Amino acid sequence: MSGWNFAEVWEAAAEAAPERTALVHDGRSRSWSELDRRADGLARGLLDAGLGHQDVVALALYNGPAYLEAAFAAMKAGLVPVNTNYRYGPDELVHLWTDSGARAVVFHGELVAVVEQTRARVPDVALWVHVDDGTGECPAWATPYADLARPASERTRGPWGVSGDDRIVIYTGGTTGLPKGVVWRQHDLYRISDVAHDPDEPDLDHVRSRVEEKVGPVGLPASPLMHGTGFVFASTLLSRGGTVVTLGERRLDVPGLLRTIAEQHVSALCIVGDAFARPIVDELDAHPGDYDVSGLRAVSSSGMVWSDGVKQRLLAHAPEAVLVDLLNSSEASGMGRSVTSARGAGRTGRFRAGKNTIVIDDENRVIEPGTGGVGRVAVRGILPLGYHNDPVKTAATFPTVDGERVSVPGDWARVEDDGSVTLLGRGSTSINTGGEKVFGEEVEDALRSHPDVVDAVVVGVPDERFGARVAAMVAAVAPVEEADLIAHVRGRLAAYKAPRHVLIRDSVGRGPHGKADHPWVTHEIERWLAAGAAPARA
Incomplete structure (x- = not known):
């Protein structure tokens, strides 16, 4: 073997525990043996269609068995599974499938109309x-x-077999432009997601032994499998011989989620910050005793702020759980983590840096603890190969620092005296106001610390004098004055970071994936200002 390959690991798990449950969807179970044999059948169908070594199989699928079966089948056949956002329109799908070189597309029936509009434009x-x-x-x-x-x-x-050099491509959400495909060797992605601590070199007998000896965890990816966080979470469960539970409802159904956690004895849950956690704890608080989530042992989140107050409310219902807030991206894993449990709490926005994490300045020099410096988060060690079909962006995101290749996905942070890093935001969404750089996430954290604010998105709007001024859209649970929110931020941050405008809404318009739609928020605030809103005075 030339390295770890997910298909071989999952096949070894199926051989070791064929009758154990591998997948549960909407209450229906599928054994490891069924998963393995169905994926073999699908892999044969892909090869019979003429797909060649490392051809791309695009997965336009909602959460469910088909997503993981199709990914498994592609890897068995020496093909490349590529995620596809099922919310995309025809133009976005054409871009992704053309850019990735897709040769097969697996899609749910609900997407027939939009997929049909792409067919003539993706002849390959x-x-x-x-x-x-x-x-x-x-x-x-x-x-x-x-x-x-x-x-x-x-x-x-396939006649070419499988290898640790086989690829998995994870397309990013495109928050800073068109989606980009992050290319990982399977061996490398397996190593950075390996919580079972397998040997550095592949040993399938070792995998079979550990699966036989210990029943794997039961985990539920509440976040979409078509995002890197959800897919890697599910893949890690399968690599441990565990069970992946998915929900039949395609929108966040909190009562259904909580019932499933109890019924399926879910021990590991994957969410996206407050977008998932807040409605979960609201339901738990509103119906005490109706849901048993005491079996949760690990709840992980990545991609969005997960506020301290919400974590504490969740721990009141799941006191044995460890809440892990991960600072990760498709381009870099292990940047940092914040761990909260009944025994101790982290702090929103502050992460303990991973062992391979550094923060670098504009000259690619490492910023040392104690300097109070602000720079870009970078990760050394196991990294992706780069971006598919984009050598320029690859060179910019994966520079060499002190003779070692690193990944710099775009997150900015301040290095604290104790070596931890406080996340400030993405450089691409920072606001330059009068020469001062303001990071939206820092202001959003300050707004969310107000007792009546449940969510916030901060953007920059044009200003003739300062170039841009800080503005915010917030969702509140009680009547609150714009000026009070501005004063609240000024009590925590420098005055220039406080928003000049705060548009108060019932929702800030996040999608089910929890990511903010900055262009939409900016448009809504600018439209509100054009209608006559004036800067509030705190």
């Missing part, structure tokens, strides 16, 4: 696979998923 796609979700018949131009995913009686491999 040789196979369209329709996953029946009860929304309509399989179109004539597609192949039913059920016809391909029939259990196979033997292992499927």
Whole structure:
């Protein structure tokens, strides 16, 4: 073997515990043996369609068994699984599938109309696979998923076999431009996600032994599998011989989520910050005793702020849980973490730096603790190969620092005296006001610390004198005055960081993935200002 390959690891788990449950979706279970054999059948279908070594299989799928089966099948066949955001319109899909070089697309029936609009514009796609979700018949131009995913009686491999050099491409959400595909070697992605502490060199006998000896965890990715966080979380569960539980409802159904945690004895939960955690604790607080979440042992989050108050409310219902707030990105893993439990608490926005994490200045020099310096977070060690089809962006994001290649995904942070880092935000969304740089996340944290504010997004709006001025959209649970919120921020941060405008709404418009839509927030604030809103005076 030339390195760890997810397909071989999952096959070893299936061999060690064939009758254990691998997948649960909407209450229906699938064993490890069924998962393995169905993925073999689908892999054979992909190869029979003429796909070649390391051709791309795009997954336009909601959470459920088909996502993980299709990814497993692609890796068995020596192909490349590529995530696809199921919220994209035709133009975005055409860009992603053209940029990635997709040769097959697996999609849920609900997406037939939008997928059909792309077909003439992506002629290199040789196979369209329709996953029946009860929304309509399989179109004539597609192949039913059920016809391909029939259990196979033997292992499927392409003539080229599988390798640790096989790729997985994770497309970013495109918050700073068009989506970019981050290219990982499977061996490298396996190593950075390996919580079972397998040997550096592949040893499938070792995998079989540990799966036989210990039942793996039961985990629920509440976040979408089509995002890197959800997929890596689910992949890690499978690599440990565990069980991945997914929900039938495609929107965040909090009562259904909490019932499933209790019914399936979920021990690990993956969420996206307050966008998921706040409605979860609101439901738990409103219905004490209705949901048993005491079996939770680990709740992880990445990609959005997870506020201290919400964490404490969750611990009141799941006192044995460890809450892990991860500072990660598709380009870099292990930048930092903040751990909260009943025995101690982290602080929102402050992360304990990972062992390979540094912060560098504009000259790519390392900022040492105790200097109070602000710079870009960088990670050394195991890194992706770069961006697919973009050598310029690859060179910018993966520079050499002190003779070692690092990843600099764009997060800015302040180095504290104790070596921890306080996350300030993405440089691409920072606000330059009168020559001072303001990081939106820092101001958002200050706004959320107000007892009546549940969420906030901070942006810059044009200003003739200062170039830009700070503005915010907040969601509040009680009536609150704009001037009071501005004064609240000024009591915590430098005056120039306080917003000049605060638009108060019921929601700040985050999507189910929890990410802020900065262009939309900016548009809404500018429209509000154009209608006559004046800067508030605190």
